[in-house]
Amino acid sequence: MTRVLEARGICKTFRNGDELTEVLKYVDVSLDQGELAALLGVSGSGKSTLLSIIGLLLQPTSGTITIGGERVEGLSEVERTHFRNQRLGFIFQFHHLLPDFSATENVAFPAAAPAGGITAPMRRRARELLDRVGLSDRMDFPATRLSGGQKQRVAIARALMNRPALVLADEPTGSLDRVAAEQVLDLMREVNREDKATFLICTHDEKVAARCSRRITLIDGRVEGSPQAAA
Amino acid sequence: MFAFTVARRYLFSNPSQTALLIFGVALGVTAFVFITALIQGLAIRLTDDVTASSAHVSLEPVTRVARVLESPDADTEAVALVSTFQRRQIRTWSSTVALLRNQASVSAISPQITGSAFLVKGEAVAPVSVTAVAPDGLDAISPVSTQIIDGDASLGADGILLGARLAQDLGLSAGQPVLFRTDRGVDRLLTVRGVFRSGVQSVDERVAYLSLQTARPLFLLPEGVTNIEIKLVNPAGARDVAAFVRDATGLRATPWQERNANLSGALAAQAQSGTLIQVFSLVSVLIGIASALSLSANRRSGEIGIMRAFGTSRRFIATVFILQGLIIGLAGATVGCLTGYGLCSWLATLTKPDGTMALPIAPGQGGYLTVLVLTTLGAVAASVIPARSAARLDPLEAIQQ
Numbered sequence: 001m002t003r004v005l006e007a008r009g010i011c012k013t014f015r016n017g018d019e020l021t022e023v024l025k026y027v028d029v030s031l032d033q034g035e036l037a038a039l040l041g042v043s044g045s046g047k048s049t050l051l052s053i054i055g056l057l058l059q060p061t062s063g064t065i066t067i068g069g070e071r072v073e074g075l076s077e078v079e080r081t082h083f084r085n086q087r088l089g090f091i092f093q094f095h096h097l098l099p100d101f102s103a104t105e106n107v108a109f110p111a112a113a114p115a116g117g118i119t120a121p122m123r124r125r126a127r128e129l130l131d132r133v134g135l136s137d138r139m140d141f142p143a144t145r146l147s148g149g150q151k152q153r154v155a156i157a158r159a160l161m162n163r164p165a166l167v168l169a170d171e172p173t174g175s176l177d178r179v180a181a182e183q184v185l186d187l188m189r190e191v192n193r194e195d196k197a198t199f200l201i202c203t204h205d206e207k208v209a210a211r212c213s214r215r216i217t218l219i220d221g222r223v224e225g226s227p228q229a230a231a
Numbered sequence: 232m233f234a235f236t237v238a239r240r241y242l243f244s245n246p247s248q249t250a251l252l253i254f255g256v257a258l259g260v261t262a263f264v265f266i267t268a269l270i271q272g273l274a275i276r277l278t279d280d281v282t283a284s285s286a287h288v289s290l291e292p293v294t295r296v297a298r299v300l301e302s303p304d305a306d307t308e309a310v311a312l313v314s315t316f317q318r319r320q321i322r323t324w325s326s327t328v329a330l331l332r333n334q335a336s337v338s339a340i341s342p343q344i345t346g347s348a349f350l351v352k353g354e355a356v357a358p359v360s361v362t363a364v365a366p367d368g369l370d371a372i373s374p375v376s377t378q379i380i381d382g383d384a385s386l387g388a389d390g391i392l393l394g395a396r397l398a399q400d401l402g403l404s405a406g407q408p409v410l411f412r413t414d415r416g417v418d419r420l421l422t423v424r425g426v427f428r429s430g431v432q433s434v435d436e437r438v439a440y441l442s443l444q445t446a447r448p449l450f451l452l453p454e455g456v457t458n459i460e461i462k463l464v465n466p467a468g469a470r471d472v473a474a475f476v477r478d479a480t481g482l483r484a485t486p487w488q489e490r491n492a493n494l495s496g497a498l499a500a501q502a503q504s505g506t507l508i509q510v511f512s513l514v515s516v517l518i519g520i521a522s523a524l525s526l527s528a529n530r531r532s533g534e535i536g537i538m539r540a541f542g543t544s545r546r547f548i549a550t551v552f553i554l555q556g557l558i559i560g561l562a563g564a565t566v567g568c569l570t571g572y573g574l575c576s577w578l579a580t581l582t583k584p585d586g587t588m589a590l591p592i593a594p595g596q597g598g599y600l601t602v603l604v605l606t607t608l609g610a611v612a613a614s615v616i617p618a619r620s621a622a623r624l625d626p627l628e629a630i631q632q
Contacts, residue, residue, distance in 0.1 A: 057540060057627045078544070085542020092630055096537035100240035113543040117233045158541070 001032035003069075004166050004198045005054065010063035012049055023049045024060070025221040031166070034196040036189060038209035041218035048170060050218065051202045055088055055168045056080040068165035085110060089159030089167040093174040095151040097143035097158075103130055103150075104139045107157045122161075129157035133187055149180030156187060160197065169201040173208060185211050234547055238554035241527065249559070252523050256563020257570055259516035260606055263509050264571025264597035270505040271596035272579075274498050278466055281494055282487050284373040284429060286341070286460035287469045289490070290327065290482045292319045320455030327459060327480050336472055339462035341371035344446040346457065350393075350439070351410040352401040359397065359439045361413075363446030372460045375427050375440060381405045382425035386442040390424035396436035398426045413449045421445070509598075513605060517613040520559055524552055524617035528624075535621050536629025545622035552618035553611055560610020564603045571597055 012024040023046045031037055041047040052058040054065060056072060065073045068087055075083060084090075097106045105118065107126035112118040118126075130139050133153040138146060146154065152172065159167050169188070173181035189211060191197050201212060209215050217224035242249045300309035321327065324342050331340050344363040349356050366386045369375050376384035380395060382405025391411065393403060403409055403423050411421045421441075429435055447453055459482075463472055469486035477484040488495045528535070535548055575594035583589050 052627055055540070081539070081542050081544055083542075084540065088542075090537070090540050092537065092540075094533070094630070096533045096630065098237075098240075098534055098538075100244040109538070110541045110543075112233050113538070113547050115233070117236070162542075 001034070003030060004033050004035075004067065005029065005031040005200070006064075006066040007050075007054060008064045010050065010053060010065070011061045012046070012053060012058070013061045023221050024053070027063070027218070027221070027223055029054070029216060029223065031198055031200060033165075033198050034192065035214055036192040036199045036212045037201065037214040037216055038212035039200055039202045039216050039218065040204065040206075040209050042204060045218040046221040047202050047204075047218045051168055051170055051200065054166075054200065055090060056084050082114075085114060086162055087165045089162070089164035091152070091155050091159050091167065091169040091172045093171040095155040097146075097151055097154055099142070099144045102140050102142055103135060103146065103154050106143055106154055107161055110158060110161045126157070126161065129160055130154070132160075132191070133157045147180070148176055149183055152176060152180070152184050153187060156184070156191070160191065160195075165198065167197055167199045169199060171203055171205075172201060173203075173205070181208075234550040235554050237551045238558060241531070241551065242555055242558060248523075252520070252559055253563045253566060255519050256516050256559060256606065256610070257567035259512045259519075260564050260567020260602050261571040261574060262512045263602045264568060264599065265574060265592075266505050266508050266512070267598035267602070268571070268575040268592050268594055268596050269590065270501055271598075272591040272593035273501065275593055275596070276591040277494060277498065281491055282466045284431065284434070285487065285490075286372050287463040287466045287487050288461040288473045288476065289485045290321065290459040290461065290476060290480070291457070291485070292321055293481065293483050294319075320452055320457055321459065321482065322455040323480075324456045324459060327476075327482065330479060331459075331461060331476070334472070334475075336463055336465065336468055337461055338464045339368075339371040341365070341368045341460045341462075342443070342456040342458075343460055344443060344450050344452055344457050346446075346450050347414045348439075348449070349412045350397070350401060351412060352403060355401050357397060357401055358437070359393075360437045361439050361441060361446065361450075363441040363443050363450075366442050366444075369440065372462060373429070375429075378427040378429050379425045380428050382423065384425050384427075386424060386440065386445070387422075388442070388445060389419075389421050390442065390445070391421040392425045392427055392440040393423055394435035394438045395426055395428040396432065397439065398423065400436070411449065415449070415451050417449050417451070419449060509602075513602075513609060516563070516606065517609045520556055520610050521613040521616055523559075524555060524614050525620065527555070528552060528617045528621035531621075532624055532629040535624050536626040539624065539626035540630060548624075549618040549622040552621050553614045556610045556614025556618075557607065560607040560613075561603075563610070564606035567606070568597070568599045568603055572599070 007027065007029040010024050010027040014021045014023060027050060039047045039051060049058065053060045060073060063073065064071060072080070072083055098109065101109070104123060104126045107129055108118045108122045111122045127139055130136060133156055135150060135153055138150060143151065143154065173184050176184060185208060188199055192199050201208065203209060302309050328340050328342060331337050341364055346361050348359050348361050350359050369384055369386065375392065384392065386392065391409065398404065401409065405423055405425055407423050408420050409423055410418060412418050461472070463469060466487065469488060473484035473486040476482065538548065572594055575592050575597055578590050578592050579588060579594050581589040
């Protein structure tokens with residue numbers, strides 16, 4: 001198995017005036033290609049912070065992160081932006097689609113922005129992805145005319161546009177009704193199974209975690225079952 | 232350019248707000264154009280009024296001053312005195328006139344003899360300011376022949392033209408004789424050929440015209456002239472022409488602006504006031520653009536955050552907002568220029584009951600290119616602050632909002 005993510009000794013401390021809050025305490029996480037892992041924890045356990053650090057949206061206080069064989073914790077802002085674009089995919093609780101663009105344009109956006117425009121191959125790939133997520137009849141719809149579940153499926157397609165090494169999902173079903181949430185979860189499982197895409201899904205929902213192949217639980221800033229947690 | 236596509240979509244996503252923004256810019260630009268055209272029009276009218284009946288450049292001999300000469304020995308002091316008897320004159324006026332005729336910027340040349348004299352009619356004596364011109368050059372500087380109200384404009388050998396008020400004070404009319412006495416003590420009986428009314432009181436009560444031929448023996452100037460008056464195609468270029476003639480001939484050349492320093496000062500002050508108004512109207516436009524784009528950046532922070540999260544560069548985000556500023560500025564300035572030109576053109580057609588323009592406005596002088604460039608560049612500059620704040624949004628914070 002190819003190791004996609006290797007995070008070692010991740011610590012994160014926030015400063016609020018003179019007060020220091022340790023959110024993550026020597027967290028180790030690793031994922032192999034094709035894993036569908038749930039990152040569980042109660043509110044305040046540090047799971048969103050860990051996801052943001054792995055997603056290069058937040059710098060760790062200490063620790064090392066290797067994604068797709070590349071050490072990333074010391075990258076500059078520009079390098080992290082480029083890395084996110086090329087190697088990571090994001091799915092958030094709120095899809096944040098660009099309302100002034102069609103479903104196809106939204107999916108193609110991560111590839112189009114650095115390239116300076118949507119090329120024919122990009123459009124083709126975006127349409128393939130939309131077809132993959134079951135939206136072949138909504139390709140040219142403006143984002144504003146899609147339902148909540150459809151928007152989240154577009155967000156999944158967008159996350160896959162640049163063939164990322166790792167897809168990070170933060171409460172991807174949190175804003176959806178039960179039926180739509182089931183469909184989105186099924187879709188992620190299908191993409192994981194068929195495309196061997198690696199997913200790390202941050203959730204507090206046991207039902208979501210039950211559909212994943214692996215569980216990583218954070219308790220008070222430590223990974224459950226780790227030596228640090230036992231200490 | 233994909234950033235341009237995004238900027239365009241952002242602007243078209245709320246057409247009424249964008250239209251309002253462009254309308255605001257256009258309004259400011261229209262105000263700029265109106266003020267500029269009005270100030271320029273006023274300056275043109277005042278300049279025309281002042282220069283219509285006078286020369287744009289006056290050439291005179293240089294003022295001679297007494298000076299100490301180099302002495303052959305220490306006991307002797309040599310001084311060059313200036314004769315007060317000898318009249319200052321331009322002896323080489325023919326060559327100067329020939330030089331001026333070759334200048335495209337010169338529209339008319341009038342070599343003149345000017346001086347002071349008295350007109351005596353019976354017991355009445357009146358001081359006059361005499362201008363002697365070539366008979367065919369009577370209208371070169373001032374359109375005297377069109378102002379004749381009695382007699383005609385033919386000067387002839389012994390003819391004189393008098394201002395209306397002067398003729399009235401002396402009880403003279405066309406065809407009557409009058410005794411002319413110069414400041415050189417020479418008397419001659421002249422015939423009033425015509426009476427003119429310029430509308431300028433100081434001219435109508437003091438000025439008289441003679442021919443050069445008549446004036447030469449009267450002012451003891453058999454060859455030279457006292458001054459050469461020049462009209463230009465473009466009065467604004469008088470300083471340059473004066474400098475050229477001064478260098479070429481050594482004569483004292485005075486542009487009309489120097490002779491009317493008060494007017495020049497007033498025009499400069501007016502231009503400064505106008506500039507202040509123009510700056511304020513542009514600044515208010517730019518503040519409007521900056522505010523609108525800041526609101527837009529704030530409203531779209533979620534989208535910007537997600538774009539940043541999936542690896543869109545800060546430069547791309549900033550470019551989107553700067554392009555929005557550019558589009559708004561260019562569109563607003565274009566609409567404002569067209570509206571301003573239309574408004575000024577309409578105002579220029581309005582007349583008073585006497586047929587003159589109601590507003591001295593010059594629609595062609597609205598500073599269109601200036602305001603177009605300034606507004607567009609200013610709009611780009613105004614969009615830099617919202618662009619920077621949008622580009623610097625922390626994606627995590629923006630998404631969580």
